[in-house]
Amino acid sequence: MRKHLNKIIIAVLALSNTLVFSQEKDTISTGVINVVKPYTPTIADAFKVKEVPSVDDEETSTKKEIKYNIFSFPVASTFTPAKGKAAVVEKDKPSKLYDNYASLGVGTYTSILGEVYLNHTINRSQSVGGYFSHHSSQGGIPDLLLDDKFSDSKINVNYANRLRDLTWTVEGGFQQQQYNWYGLPQAMVDEAIANNIKGGHSFFGAHFGSDVTFENTYINSGSFLFRRFGDNQGSGENRFVVKSTFDIPINQEEIATDVVFDYLGGSFDRNYMTTDELKYANFQIGVTPKYEFKQEDLSISLGLSLFYLRDNEASESNFYIYPNVTASYRLVNDILIAYGGIKGGLIQNSYYDFASENPFVSPTLFIRPTDQLYNAYVGLQGKVSSNMSYNISGRYVADRNKALFINNNITATTQNYSYGNSFGIVYDDVNTFSFAGEINVDVNRNFKLGIKAEYFSYATGAQNEPWNLPDIKGSLFLDYQIDAHWFTGANLFYTGERKDQFFLNDGSISTPFTVTLESYFDANLHLGYHVNEQLSIYAKGNNLANKGYERWQNFPVQSIQFLAGATYKFDF
Secondary structure (H helix, E strand, O other), X not given: OHHHHHHHHHHHHHHHHHHHHHHHHOOOOOOOOOOOOOOOOOHHHOOOOOOOOOOOOOOOOOOOOOOOOOOOOOOOOOOOOOOOOOOOXXXXXXXXXXXXXEEEEEEHHHEEEEEEEEEEEOOOOEEEEEEEEEEEEOOOOOOOOOOOOEEEEEEEEEEEEEOOOEEEEEEEEEEEEEEEOOOOOOOOOOHHHHOOOOOEEEEEEEEEEEEEEEOOOOEEEEEEEEEEEEEOOOOEEEEEEEEEEEEEEEOOEEEEEEEEEEEEEEEEOOOOOOOOOEEEEEEEEEEEEEEEEEEOOEXXXXXXXXXXXXXXXXXXEEEEEEEEEEEEEEEEOOOEEEEEEEEEEEEOOOHHHHHHHXXXXXXXXXXXXXXXXXXXXXXXXXXXXXXXXXXXXEEEEEEEEEEEEEEOOEOOXXXXXXXXXXXXXXXXXXXXXXXXXXXXXXXXXXXEEEEEEEEEEEEEOOOOOOOOOOOEEEEEEEEEEOOOOEEEEEEEEEEOOEEEEEEEEOOOOEEEEEEEEOOEEEEEEXXXXXXXXXXXXXXXXXXXXXXXXXXXXOEEOOOOEEEEEEEEEEOO
16 A cells, blocks of 8 residues: 555656646747738649659559459340431432334415434344425415425334344335425516416335444444435436444554545436436545544544545546544633644535435536535633533634525526526535534523524635625524423524625526615514323424515515424323
8 A cells, every 4th residue: 555655656646747847848928819810822822632642662562453344244135226217308209211202284375394213122233213204385375376285294113133243224215205496586577477387296215225333343334325316307316425434453453534434416307598417427436534632631543545536427537545534632621622623625516415405406516526625623611610511613614516506597488497486506616714603501400501602704716796695694493391391492693795796688698687686584483281100292483573585586485384283192
């Protein structure tokens, strides 16, 4: 007990000394502390903990690589995704194309216009077809002394066979035309004389021909044509033409070569002034080699034409050489393309060609070829936009023995065409300068527009004037699909002044005078309606300016004309 008491007393004394010492060292005043300004921390007072702190350890343990394993097992699912569908674009139903059609129309002047086109596919490589057309009018032009009715009928059949290495076609046809020499100069011919004139003139023609095209051979194509043409005045003409195109390899280059053989022979019962028979016969052989060079925007064709002409009636032979050079260069892509060239050739004139251009010719023509020394031209063409194109050109042509239509003189003969109501042919050396401009617009697939104008200037040799050649020609065509059913279109033609010869007969002497035929404007319009995919009805208006102009001297045309009809498309 005594021992424990001593320990307690020692501990109390030690604690008392410690408290006394602590009180003596305390310097903190217990007074009031006044804060002059509150503490506002700043960025400078902060410190940034490093993202990668420095490690002072002498040894750094490497992290142990941890591998993860996924224990997968199939889980049954009842979810079925819906199938995706493409967006539907509304579009028009495509029009069905038919292989055949028939059209019939009737109109003023008791006009009839009919067409039938047939085509039948035999198998994958063979097809056969045919075509028939008829256009006639019973006439009715006022103040005429002779009948002015006309008719034109054509029929054609064809067969085509398309094989692996070649395609060949054969076709034949027949044509019958009837016109009248109704253009009497009434100042010179009275009604009493006209009552004894039978002005009917009929033409007939038949042809047969074939074409063949080869693939992957040096012979590219070949063709032949035989045509028989005549009239009811005892005239007859035969023409036989063979053409071929092939390539001649020379030093790894190919020279494209055209070869033609052209025979023409015919006769007329008489010439215009006498009863002597007129005969003509010639054949020509032509060879046209050319080399084509193309490099980027430049394209050049270099060649010449060689012709041999044998005139059997005159027992004469001649050899001709003509240039055949063309070139084109893209100045600005498709926007501006410059082109030019100079060509020439021996043009085979025929009775068929003359009667097709002027059906009022007399069956007393002297037929001979035209020697076209050269036909030089330059021009610019291109596209202003994606739907508008243009073509501007200038041309200079030198023709020797160019055929010109001229009004026949009134003679003492009693032929139905000898009263100044027919046309003959004269030949002259004519140089022609022309300038032409053309614009074509395809606004869309429903609207198309084309405008063309051409100016001519002539220089003749022996003749006083370039007979019946116009100084200006212009045309405009328009096609517009208004909607799914309605469609319309227009064709406008303008022909400038022409010169012709008028003969004043005082009973013994005929004195020629030059006359000027007035320019004319011909406007034609059509409007149609598609009843369904197969049947359409239409109406046409021709010569809407209502002018009985003279295309040829003393031959006025029918004034304003109307025609209505229908077209039906079908398949067998």
